[in-house]
Amino acid sequence: MTRDVCGYGVAAGLLAVRLESVxxxxxxxxxxxxxxxxxxxxxxxxxxxxxxxxxxxxxDPERATLTWVNAGHEEPFLRCADGRVERLEPTGPIVHPLLEAPPGTWRTRTTRLGFGDLLVLSTDGLTEGRDSSGE
Known part of the structure; x- marks a missing residue:
């Protein structure tokens, strides 16, 4: 699992830990x-x-599958052993208390895994990172 919450500092960190526990x-x-x-x-x-x-x-190692849900997060990807890259696209919206969330709001998807495949997860800290000059 990887997740991110809106905000910075101790309050955002505590919320992230609470949501992970949930x-x-x-x-x-x-x-x-x-x-x-x-x-x-x-x-x-x-x-x-x-x-x-x-x-x-x-x-699921027995079935060689990955089942996932992506609630508006940075797209994880699966780098297959043969060099193909499969993006694990969002399967539903961000999680916000003012948005409706009936059952099925976040769809579940499953993909096959092969020997040597690599799953890569990240947060916006990677995609929005800046160097010392702000670039």
Whole structure:
């Protein structure tokens, strides 16, 4: 899982940890990813100034599959052993307490994994990073 919340500092960091805990607790009984993202949505109630993006993936080594949901997060990608790159596109909107979140808001997708495939997850710290001159 990778996620990001709106804002900086201690308050944003604490919110990120709280939301991660919500996902982890929700995934333990069943791996219903839409339900886990909806739990994050409900955890944000009362945080109208905040929103979150997240990408959650569940690996199934027996079936050689990756099942994922992407709530408006930076697109993870799968670099296949043969050199192809598969983007794991958003499967639903960002998580914001003012947006409706009925069941099915965040669709779950599954892709096959091959030996030597590499899953790459990042946050906007990578894509929006700046050097010392602001570039």
């Amino acid at each position: 996902v982890m607790v929700d995934l333990r009984p069943v791996a219903e990813l839409d339900t886990a993202v909806r739990a994050v949505h409900f955890a944000l109630v009362g945080e109208e100034e905040r929103f979150s993006t997240l990408a959650i993936g569940v690996l």
